[in-house]
Amino acid sequence: MRKWFTSSLYRKMFVSFLIVALVPLLAVYFYINSRYSTRMKEDAANLQQMAERNTALLLEDFLMKEEYISNLFFSSSTQRLLKEPDSDGLGTYNLQMKLEHMVRVNLDLYKVMDSVEQVTFVKRNGTAYHVLMSSEPVLLESEEIDHSSRYKNHYLSSIGGVRDGKLVYVRKIDDVEVISGELGYLYVVFDKNEIDRIFADLSSVMDTRVVVRNRSGELLYANFEDAGDWLQDTGSKAVPFEEGVGKNGEDSWVSWDYGMENFGLTVTFYDEVKRLNFNIQELNYLTEILILMTIAVILAASFAFSKTIVKPVLRLRDRLLRIRSGDFKARVQVETNDELGDVELAFNDMAAEMD
Numbered sequence: 001m002r003k004w005f006t007s008s009l010y011r012k013m014f015v016s017f018l019i020v021a022l023v024p025l026l027a028v029y030f031y032i033n034s035r036y037s038t039r040m041k042e043d044a045a046n047l048q049q050m051a052e053r054n055t056a057l058l059l060e061d062f063l064m065k066e067e068y069i070s071n072l073f074f075s076s077s078t079q080r081l082l083k084e085p086d087s088d089g090l091g092t093y094n095l096q097m098k099l100e101h102m103v104r105v106n107l108d109l110y111k112v113m114d115s116v117e118q119v120t121f122v123k124r125n126g127t128a129y130h131v132l133m134s135s136e137p138v139l140l141e142s143e144e145i146d147h148s149s150r151y152k153n154h155y156l157s158s159i160g161g162v163r164d165g166k167l168v169y170v171r172k173i174d175d176v177e178v179i180s181g182e183l184g185y186l187y188v189v190f191d192k193n194e195i196d197r198i199f200a201d202l203s204s205v206m207d208t209r210v211v212v213r214n215r216s217g218e219l220l221y222a223n224f225e226d227a228g229d230w231l232q233d234t235g236s237k238a239v240p241f242e243e244g245v246g247k248n249g250e251d252s253w254v255s256w257d258y259g260m261e262n263f264g265l266t267v268t269f270y271d272e273v274k275r276l277n278f279n280i281q282e283l284n285y286l287t288e289i290l291i292l293m294t295i296a297v298i299l300a301a302s303f304a305f306s307k308t309i310v311k312p313v314l315r316l317r318d319r320l321l322r323i324r325s326g327d328f329k330a331r332v333q334v335e336t337n338d339e340l341g342d343v344e345l346a347f348n349d350m351a352a353e354m355d
Helices: 002-006 008-074 076-083 089-109 193-198 200-206 227-233 278-308 310-324 339-354
Strands: 116-123 128-133 154-159 166-174 182-191 209-214 219-222 253-260 265-272
Touching: 008 076, 008 089, 008 116, 008 154, 008 166, 008 182, 008 193, 008 200, 008 253, 008 265, 008 278, 076 089, 076 182, 089 116, 089 128, 154 209, 154 219, 182 193, 193 200, 209 227, 219 227, 278 310, 310 339
Parallel strands: none
Antiparallel strands: 116 128, 116 182, 154 166, 166 182, 209 219, 209 265, 253 265
16 A cells, blocks of 8 residues: 555546546535625525514514404493492402403404413502403503503513513503593513513524513513623624624624514514524535545545556566566566556566566
8 A cells, every 4th residue: 555655656646536526526616605605694694584573573463462452442332341430349340250251252362362361450540450360460560651652552561580570561541532531551461481482493493582672772571591691791792684694703693673663662683693604504514524525535446446557557667677677587467458468468478588
């Protein structure tokens, strides 16, 4: 084997195979990377953004179903019930049962029955009607803000921690028959796990970080732990999605916002560039492995061909050197029936005549 590596003929054969098989492959590899790499990264990023937008639409659809429930309290028949003066326990119970039936039917209709934990209506005088409860009632308070500045006078509020707390949909119920009249507030409580389910695929597959804030910038939800620290450190360095894709280092982050003007919310998606480019990097790795395998095949083919080409030539060269040194009895063992075999036979005839 050492002789083969030191043989100029073997090296030329190896280089010839290498050029014929490897150069076209490398040319295609670098051509694709130079011409299509940026475009492929942009396409991958656009597909990711499309998936994120779809999940944001699912969240918006879920919140709209809560809004549909609140719309029930603006019907004339429901408002007549709400405007009745507070009565004894039986009257309160009957009113609560009527409201519960109405709410349950619509929660089931919109297929969010299992998602909602509590529905409570609080009259202006402070009387609370727990229309629906799956556990101990959550203590609820309305925000002291100018609701007239809010579209439809509704908003989303957070109770407890960013990860383990609950979200509350709050809407002021006005008297439809009296200008600026107010009947009370409706509260719809649901666990943040419901939002986790919506963003589950993004979290598990692409490790996308999702943050929901209200108009004032308050953090209502995040799908990862230690969101406050991460947003101050890494999240603050994220660049806009359109500027960052394909232009930043693999360890950088890009972000973009999806606005829900109806609810006064902003959903921000954070993506790590190397995760966006993961499939492209895998394709590059596979191409590099293919190149290495090609080199290995060329090396093996060179060894195989050397048995039929290089080895006989080296053997013939060795016998010629022996004849030059005066050993006219040197002969070559003929092992093939091709042109090399003919050369070896001619050499043996020549050596016999000289002996």
